[in-house]
Amino acid sequence: MRFIARRLGFFLVTLWAAVTLNFLIPRLMPGNAAIAMMGRYKGHVNPQALHALEVAFGVNAHQSLLSAYFTYLGNIVRGDFGISLTFFPDTVTHQVLQALPWTLALVGVTTIFAFILGTVIGLVSGWRRGSTLDGALPPLFVITSAFPYFWLALLAIWLFSIKLGWFPESGGYEVTTTVGWNWTFVTDAFNHSVLPALTIIVTAIGGWILTMRNNMITVLTEDYVRMARAKGLKPWRIMWTYAGRNAILPNLVGFAMSLGFVVGGAILVEYVFNYPGVGWMFLQSVENQDYALMQALFLMITVTVLLAILAADVATAILDPRTRERG
């Protein structure tokens, strides 16, 4: 499993890069935003909150840059991101963990669903090249993939909530329902997630349809597909086991690479819908200048994306025997 080991190494390098960026960005800003910010808060917030900021920026008057960096790394390893200013005196970690399930359920599920649906549409469209389906869908999705996520979200609210009243306008659930595993809450949460989910699917699916279609067209020119025809296999079998299974391999790499883009869009969707997930909380923290929370959420988003990429790597290793050995 040298392939997986190597990808794990890449995962760690990228994680380290993100953590270090997180440490450096406040310091690299003109006039050292971190120090300036600390000065602004001094006297206005209590010592505990001040400590939260110190942790977030690794700022400590008695520390050199390097030792501040190591203190910061140590805190992160322990999961200590300080205390949130917005939700004072709650810890950042606790806040983040509250928002996470909402995002995993909304963005995670819809992204995977969009990927699978887009891959299947692209596969069929490439296989039936030149058909009506192939003539209509790819150009349509080239255009929808250029739609700004947040704008589509606005339109969806306007049309389906304000005009038609089919779905709730914002939030993750009605404040009157009790949060928990009861039927009312689950259906209510589902109703609230329909519009944001559709928005993400419509904008994310286009890219995957197009790449899968083009991979499929390339793979269909391969000798092994011709060989499958020569063997007299059923078209269904050729499409899936011979063409599709090989065409999906580069699409998995594409999935990993465009995930960051999709997540960026999903943040805006949560913001527009006031959906109580990580993205919404992230933008709240930006608005409230709650930097400790903001930085923790950025790391959180990055780690989630990296884990998803690792999962795509594992899927590649399972589907492609060559990666299993070559390493």
Place this chain on the structure above:
Amino acid sequence: MTVPSFADPVEPAGATVGSGPPEEATRRGVGADLWRAVAHNRKALVGLGLLLFFLLLAAIPGQIAPDDPRAKIYPRGLGPSLHHLFGTTAYGEDVFSQLVFGTRQSILIAFAVGGLATLIAVLVGVSAGYLGGTTDGILSLITDVILVIPIFPLIIVIAAYERNSGLLTLVVVLGVLGWSYGARQLRSQTLSLRRRDFLEAARVRGERKSYVILHEILPTMTSLILASFLGAALYAVLFAAGLQFIGLGDPNSQSWGTMLYWAENNEALGAGMPYWAIMPGVCVALLGAAFALLNYAFDEISSPSLRLRKLERKGVDVEPETAVPARSPDPKNILEVRNLSVAYASEQGAVVAVDDVSFELAKGEFLGVVGESACGKSTLVYAVARLLGAPLAGEITNGQVLFKGRDMVTLADKELRHIRWRDYSVVMQSAMNALNPVLTIGAQMRDACEAHSTMTKRQIENRSKEVLRLVSIDSVHLQSYPHQLSGGMRQRAMIAMALLFTPELIIMDEPTSALDVVGQRSLMVQIKELQEQLGFAVVFVTHDMSLVRHFSDRLLVMYAAQVAELGQTRQLFEKPLHPYTEGLLDAFPSIHGAKEHLVGIPGQPPDLLRPPASCRFAPRCPYVFGRCEAERPRLLEVEGELVRCFLREQAAEPVPAQREGVA
């Protein structure tokens, strides 16, 4: 300066690389080619039209917009009217004027970020690909890390510290973070170019690295650089609008994103000013769509395999020169090919790759089909096997292929499927490419068995082991994947697969050309032994006549899509009738013959797009005389053989079709 022609596009990374230099073209030629390609692509035209429209708005907003976008002089929240096309804002400004004036910033951001990101992508990608080694390792790692870190959240973090930052900061941040995808593409393209001969030549000439990169590599990557620019521009427009929308841009700037920010803050959609919120988004989406459509179109223009070509039938259906009258097939023949013609669609028109070819194959016979590459021999056998199609859209335009008495040309796909592999099978040139890389050998054999029989799992396994034994491969390799076998073993495994149902005909397309000389020889012996043992007929395609000398019963020599000569192998070797056959004999060493001086055939085969109306071999023929360049030679029968040459006319008997007459 040499600039690549768009008609000679850059191959996608990893595609087979040719050895020639990029096609030389004048600057005007490139412009004209590109324009023609764009004019024929609807997506490109729509994208270009949209982009030009926005460029116009950005250039002269004052001439187009009716009002000053900041003049808060109208009643607030007006609906659309003739005066206010999209109504007014909650502050009493004209929405339409704001839209027009907002265009400039989006266009500026798109082009500045696109340019900056592309510049970095070219620098990093080309250096990594060209310099290789540690440089490549480090640059690729950086590229990959930036690629997977979620850029938009990172930009938000930066913007949170740099609130209300100006346009310049925005462009720099977006540009510095948005180059990685393009760099990755350019790197793999450079890697594939590195092995090309024209770069090798430049290195041998002692050109400086910077010269090679600027003058040899970059010009061949125009379309990828363009794609990188368009991709970055699209992402810049979307991200910039997103940032401004959430209030991280300059709230006083004239832009679509800022309009959306104010519209959202005033709940424009709910408050009866829908156009205030909808139209800026429409503009962002349309400008984005323009970049996306152009990107998609250039992708199609630069990789020919993505374009769908339709065969122009006009001028292809030529009357066959020797129409074979309808007659029932001879039962001693397994295969009768009659007046078969195949054409490919190309940008310039139809290419007739197989031109009126007829031959017969008796049961258990071994027929060699020989000729230089691109003479149509592979196309001929794939047409016979009804395996034309991708990668090139070949089509049978005329003729019959009678296999066991049934015409394969008119057979429906479903009927065809039932006789495939049971009655005839195919062995391809490279087993590496012809075996599915993600399935084991055993699974690929099981596939075929399940498609054509009701054998149990146990029976299938036994049969698979049996055929592997026939080609002396250990049965443990049923569990092996193709890449785990050696070249020779892969080739034999494919032959084993072809024997699963002991078909009556096996079509072999250069099955030995991937092997070394020793491997070729032993595989030929094995094929011949199997043929004698099992009694199947073989059509064997090769460019090397000496390879089949001792194995084939008859030889079919093809030149420029036509039959040049057809006869007994021994007779052809001893007394070739066609000057081309003679040339082929001189071009290859005999496997165990005496040392001889090898003479190739000078010149190139003719362009099949516009084949000459005279003898197709005349320009290369050492015996050429006046008539060869004036008339088209017909197929003659001489001493029981067929030959297409004026030199043999005296000895010729009437053409075979007329002799045989109606049966």
